Amino acid sequence: MRSVLKAVFASMFFCLFASAAERATTPRPNIITIVADDVGWGDVGFHGSSIRTPHLDRLAAGGVRLERFYVNPICSLTRASFLTGQFAPRTGVNNRSGLPLDYRIFPDDFRAAGYQTWMCGKWHLGGSDDNTFAGREYHPDARGFDHFYGFLAGAVDYFAHVNPASGQPDWWRNGQPVSEKGYSTDLFADEAIGLIKKRDPNNPFLLHLAFNAAHGPLQPPEGVPGRGGGAYAAVVERMDSAIGRVLDALDEQKIADSTIVLFFCDNGAQDGRGGSNGALRGAKGGAYEGGVRSAAALRYPDAIRAGGEFSGWMWAGDVWPTLAAAAGITPQPAKPFDGINIWPALVAADGSTNRASFAVGSKSMAWFEPPWKLIVSPDGPAELYNLEDDPNESRDMAAASADRVARMTADLKANLGSWRAKGGGQGGRSQGGSGGRKKKQGPTNAADPLAPPQPSAAGE
Helix, strand or coil: CHHHHHHHHHHHHHHHHHHHHHHHHCCCCEEEEEEECCCCCCCCHHHCCCCCCHHHHHHHHCCEEECCEECCCCHHHHHHHHHHCCCHHHHCCCCCCCCCCCCCCCHHHHHHCCCEEEEEEECCCCECCCCCEECHHHCHHHCCCCEEEEECCCCCCCCCCECCCCCCECCEECCEECCCCCCHHHHHHHHHHHHHHCCCCCCCEEEEEECCCCCCCCCCCCCCCCCCCHHHHHHHHHHHHHHHHHHHHHHHCCCCCCEEEEEEECCCCCCCCCCCCCCCCCCCCCCCHHHHEECCEEECCCCCCCCEEECCCEEHHHHHHHHHHHHCCCCCCCCCCCCCCCHHHHHHCCCCCCCCCEEEECCCEEEEECCEEEEEECCEEEEEEECCCCCCCCCCCCCCCHHHHHHHHHHHHHHHHHHHHCCCCCCCCCCCCCCCCECCCCCCCCCCCCCCCCCCCCCC
């Protein structure tokens, strides 16, 4: 009997040792995050769009569609949450501020773990002359990225590469202004492909590819009409083609199976620009689903089963802890995460609603306690929706569920109500903020302690 037990324990020990050894020697995945700009829920083929997006459809078919992926309703706020794991109001970020230096961003973690870290495209988190936080120390390649190629402000001319608000050139490579001809979408993809091909194959890479498509000024490629959708469709289709070229580069380099590719949009489509949020209510700038629910997909053949639909609730602040878990990296944020790690749920395809509450919004805030969504606005009563029963937000349940409204409002205040009291504001620096060239701070919404920074008219 003893010999049998010894054999059993020896076998168990060997299996545990082998499993640990395998984990220790398993290469870390490459990671690509792709962000579209002002592209709506209904503007991708895998959501039934007439706009042709075959490469995004291929990406979704090869992985999982993230059918409940949430973002903030304006550009810079989503980027702040995505890179910090924080509710945007905590950071004080708005479209003209930039991200204070006391916020560590997730490329720092990956670089410390031996990753090559690159960014191509739109930054919109500081460094530009029209930002509150201007200066070289706010550029992406001073904040965790080894390499940056792109523009700093909220928008850029697709051909001339100037900031439409200032008329000044805004095109950079690692802190140096560059003058190049070409269509921005194509140039970002070219740079990304070049970095992939010239990478050090002995170390994994993290690539953040942030297109300005389909943000204004809406400029289609010359001589490329959109199929039935005008300029907007042409811009989105060209972005899809650029994404296809990046995916093809992974195939050519034989690293597609070992690369995580995450695609999402920074906010919903803007009214009057040609985009569509499908059947969802609202648009860019608002807290209804059309402004904050993003078309999204994730592919990782080594761990994620292809062709599925993940119905779990995820928001931009979950990306850092989730990707860190996928890479076996222990996150080291400067401030505690608001986001959570959902990697185990993605791998297990567990779309249950049992997750932490979260907040997205701008002028109006949405507090999610899945499947419930509370919307608090500075100029109107609270609204409450059950998104499983009413995904289009047609039935406000606030009057019938006053107790739930009161409790969720208290939770929202407990999480974000102290932000104003601590001095965070529009363009404001969080307490303990670092140095750097800082311009005059913009106004705050002192009348509403829950109101986050409001978007500026320019550079959205």
